[in-house]
Amino acid sequence: MxxxxxxxxxxxxxxxxxxxxxxxxxxxxxxxxxxxxxxxxxxxxxxxxxxxxxxxxxxxxxxxxxxxxxxxxxxxxxxxxxxxxxxxxxxxxxxxxxxxxxxxxxxxxxxxxxxxxxxxxxxxxxxxxxxxxxxxxxxxxxxxxxxxxxxxxxxxxxxxIIGSKSSRNPEIISVDEMGEYIRSFSHPLFESLTALMAKTTIRRGVTHNLDLQDVYLDHPACDWKVHRELRHKDRPFIYISSKPEEGKLWEERQRVPKSSNKTSVDRTIPIDNELCDLLLRWLVIHPGPLESNTPLFVSLFRNWGERIHAQTLQKKLREHSEDLGYWYEPYDDDNINPHYFRHWSTSVIDQRLEAAGAGGHSTTTKLIRGDEEDTMDNYTHWSDDRVKRYLQVCPKFYD
Structure with a gap:
């Protein structure tokens, strides 16, 4: 024809x-x-x-x-x-x-x-x-x-795929199973990256655009200048900006487009000792200089040394999930993919805070997730008791 x-x-x-x-x-x-x-x-x-x-x-x-x-x-x-x-x-x-x-x-x-x-x-x-x-x-x-x-x-x-608002209802695997999933990467980059998502509810987009200035690890080797929202912290925290794609600094740091936290709430989230150790282990082999504007996670593969891209993480997690039997068919809610961790972490933390039966998320979970309608600017309100409680319920994968 x-x-x-x-x-x-x-x-x-x-x-x-x-x-x-x-x-x-x-x-x-x-x-x-x-x-x-x-x-x-x-x-x-x-x-x-x-x-x-x-x-x-x-x-x-x-x-x-x-x-x-x-x-x-x-x-x-x-x-x-x-x-x-x-x-x-x-x-x-x-x-x-x-x-x-x-x-x-x-x-x-x-x-x-x-x-x-x-x-x-x-x-x-x-x-x-x-x-x-x-x-x-x-x-x-x-x-x-x-x-x-x-x-x-x-x-x-x-x-x-195209941003549907339809709800997802994934099967939540046990903490032991998630621990096996994370440990079996046997690689500091993907162990620390997936553990970060599993402990904090953060979306994939956040992981691509974190710089070292957004991470305070309270370690002598980590002497870079941190973001002003972290400068007075007395224990490890990460900072997540509400609008990371705006401004000259965003462009200079070559952050991944459209990879933001999708909320308008700035957040700080405590880092437990296990995650702190995983991040330090990753930084030992990090190929870049340990400076404020260095990307936290970079590729060690095709685009070696460059800020890790969404497709790299997506592909790696799919391969890993297929190998371990956590991939079923395209678009299945039970697939362990980057977004799965947000549901998993929310569910586990809520359950441990005994919020699952109350018809909504706990205040601490809302604070971590950045649920604007409930927390507004409460990211500054991490009381000692709230930090202690979160660290108690934060899932552990290497015990």
Missing amino acids: SDDDYGTVQHGSSPDEPPIDWFVTKRHGHSADSTRRQIRLRVDFFRRWLNDELSWVIYNEDDEHEIAEKRNKWREEVIQHESEVNWTTGGDLRPENLSIDEAHNYFQALSACPRYGGGSEVSHVKAIRQFYEFTLNRGHSWFTSTGNPIELALNEGGDK
């Missing part, structure tokens, strides 16, 4: 444009100008994704001029192409041939785009779902036998 053969339709006149353009013209020709602009934006992203032409990805075949242009436009938000990551398709994928798995890959590309958040991702998917719905309703000859791959992908867990 040649590119200038636009197919036929059972209902209405046959299109004289490629299906995507035909959809924009026919379905939104009478829409408001602002709506048409938004639809064009969303279908253009889809079109670029189909052809592997995403402007924020550096591809292997890009020349020096193209790479310089992309770095100039996206700065540190530009992402190096990796064949294992599903923000690309291999190029030249036609919309009428889109499979359900490829639709999931499209969702992954949207979620990885540094320009978009959850609401934008949902709007993009809604527009492309409408495109397939329109072609099917019109009886377009290229689409009549394929079904709506976007709709089908959403029904198979894709809604969890």
